[in-house]
Amino acid sequence: MPDAGSAAAGSSGGPAVPRRRSGPVAVLLAVVSAGTWLAVIHLFAGLFIGIVAFVLLVAGTAVGIATLPVFFLGIPVLAGVFALGGLFARAERARLAFFLGTAIPAARPPGEQVWWRRMVAPMRSAAGWRYLGYGLVRVPLSVVQVVVLSVVWSLGPVLLALPFYNSALPGGRAHLGGYLIHSPWQLTVAVLLGAGVLLAAPQVTYALAAADVAVGGRLLSSTGRAELTARIGELETSRARVMDAAEAERMRIERDLHDGAQQRLVSLAMELGRAKAKFSSDPEAAATIVGQAHEQAKEALAELRNLVRGVHPPVLSDRGLDAALSGLAALSPVPVTVGVDLPVRPSAQVEAIAYFVVAEALTNVAKHARASRAEVTVRRSGDALTLVIYDDGAGGADPAGQGLSGLAARVAGVDGRLWVNSPAGGPTSVEVVLPCGS
Numbered sequence: 001m002p003d004a005g006s007a008a009a010g011s012s013g014g015p016a017v018p019r020r021r022s023g024p025v026a027v028l029l030a031v032v033s034a035g036t037w038l039a040v041i042h043l044f045a046g047l048f049i050g051i052v053a054f055v056l057l058v059a060g061t062a063v064g065i066a067t068l069p070v071f072f073l074g075i076p077v078l079a080g081v082f083a084l085g086g087l088f089a090r091a092e093r094a095r096l097a098f099f100l101g102t103a104i105p106a107a108r109p110p111g112e113q114v115w116w117r118r119m120v121a122p123m124r125s126a127a128g129w130r131y132l133g134y135g136l137v138r139v140p141l142s143v144v145q146v147v148v149l150s151v152v153w154s155l156g157p158v159l160l161a162l163p164f165y166n167s168a169l170p171g172g173r174a175h176l177g178g179y180l181i182h183s184p185w186q187l188t189v190a191v192l193l194g195a196g197v198l199l200a201a202p203q204v205t206y207a208l209a210a211a212d213v214a215v216g217g218r219l220l221s222s223t224g225r226a227e228l229t230a231r232i233g234e235l236e237t238s239r240a241r242v243m244d245a246a247e248a249e250r251m252r253i254e255r256d257l258h259d260g261a262q263q264r265l266v267s268l269a270m271e272l273g274r275a276k277a278k279f280s281s282d283p284e285a286a287a288t289i290v291g292q293a294h295e296q297a298k299e300a301l302a303e304l305r306n307l308v309r310g311v312h313p314p315v316l317s318d319r320g321l322d323a324a325l326s327g328l329a330a331l332s333p334v335p336v337t338v339g340v341d342l343p344v345r346p347s348a349q350v351e352a353i354a355y356f357v358v359a360e361a362l363t364n365v366a367k368h369a370r371a372s373r374a375e376v377t378v379r380r381s382g383d384a385l386t387l388v389i390y391d392d393g394a395g396g397a398d399p400a401g402q403g404l405s406g407l408a409a410r411v412a413g414v415d416g417r418l419w420v421n422s423p424a425g426g427p428t429s430v431e432v433v434l435p436c437g438s
Contacts, residue, residue: 013391030202039209040153042099043145046212049095050138051087057081057135072232082122082132084438089131089220091140096220102213104221134219141215145208152201159194163187176424200216268296268326322352325358332362334374335390343380346436353414354387354434357407361430364403369393380436395426 030036060081068074093104122128271293278286316324322340327362329336346354358376365374376388397404399420405428407416415435422428 014397018137026108028199031198033202036202036205038099039205040149042095043142043149043205043208044213045095045099046138047146049092050135050142053135054139056084057088057132060084079122082128085128085131085135086122088135092134092216093220096213096216099284100209100213102216103410104217106221130219134216137219141212145212148204148208152197152204156194156196156198159190160198162190162194265300268293271296288428303368316351318353320345321354321378324351324355325378328355328359328362329376332367332374334362334369334371336362336374336376338373339379341379342385346380346385346434350385350434350436351413353410353416354385354432356432357387357418357432358389360403360407363388364397365391365393366426368397369395369426371426371428383435385434385436387430387434389430390427392427394424395422395428396424397422397428397430407432 060077064074064078064081066074067077090106093106095100122131250368271289275286275289275293278289315327321342322338325338325340329338345351362374362376365371369391371391374389374391375409376387376389378385380386397420399405399408401421404418411418411432411434417433419431420428421431
């Protein structure tokens with residue numbers, strides 16, 4: 001639930017490196033701003049991280065290639081190298097997100113079920129080779145970045161402070177590019193040059209950070225074609241889940257009708273038949289039977305109402321999610337607190353799924369959780385509707401169980417996501433995010 005850092009709230013829409021501000025005050029503040037120095041730390045750290053990754057990847061590749069003739073022992077070694085490249089890419093995406101606020105989408109992992117296919121899958125994927133290439137490129141790229149950073153961030157302060165130590169240098173003056181600096185006007189020019197270099201250092205840092213983001217975005221993210229292929233596979237899986245969920249819902253309705261309302265209606269018809277047979281010979285017994293039939297008719301109507309409410313309650317269409325969830329809370333045997341914040345009403349399909357999820361979750365709470373209270377929170381932020389169902393029960397809910405997996409399938413049908421946090425001993429929290437772009 002489910003990266004980030006204080007540097008920025010990254011997005012995948014492009015580099016989120018520190019923005020270049022305009023104005024004299026902004027230029028001065030950029031020298032001491034947190035964003036600038038986070039970028040400096042990121043760029044210097046890249047050199048040390050890159051050296052470690054370079055050594056491990058090159059050594060592993062060399063060992064893997066050397067041992068290939070020995071009963072193909074090099075294959076698992078090379079597979080380990082590619083797995084290490086994937087871990088390095090994952091760490092680099094996290095580092096870019098923390099220091100520069102740039103979230104780079106990762107390529108989806110291969111969905112192979114057989115272990116040996118899963119082992120060699122990175123070696124056959126374009127993403128695996130890009131991760132390996134990034135590990136090899138990281139060192140030379142960082143060397144250039146560190147050299148440039150060292151020059152711009154050291155040269156400025158050195159020239160600014162030159163009047164204070166110039167006479168203490170060997171020969172009593174500084175030597176800069178073959179020129180001897182000793183006269184006041186030369187010192188003034190050096191100080192002005194140092195100030196310019198220092199003020200330009202943040203801009204150079206931002207440019208280097210942007211280049212780092214560009215390289216990372218090219219080598220650490222998923223390509224458009226790979227993303228499209230993965231998306232197609234995800235949609236196919238979602239479609240299958242929706243069909244399974246719809247079939248399970250149909251069977252549930254049939255079962256409820258057959259075992260509940262239908263049986264009561266059959267019993268009602270039989271009672272009315274008995275009353276009709278006794279109506280002329282024993283009116284009092286017939287009246288008693290009619291009374292029993294009346295009670296059965298009311299129970300059958302209540303069951304039909306509950307069945308319709310579980311499918312799509314009229315209040316949901318008429319008054320929206322807030323009123324519908326309040327009705328669910330009122331019927332729950334466990335005390336439920338409902339909080340709904342919907343500045344804009346979502347679509348009817350999203351409302352129906354949200355209602356169904358909450359209804360099933362509260363039913364599970366009442367049946368299995370042994371909870372004393374529950375909370376339902378619904379809020380909309382942008383184009384996402386977030387539901388959180390919390391209870392203080394015994395916990396231990398299994399996300400792979402029939403109930404929660406069915407909810408996950410229904411949510412996945414609209415490209416939503418469901419997370420379950422239910423440690424043994426409780427509490428349990430079910431969070432659902434549904435897209436509701438209008």
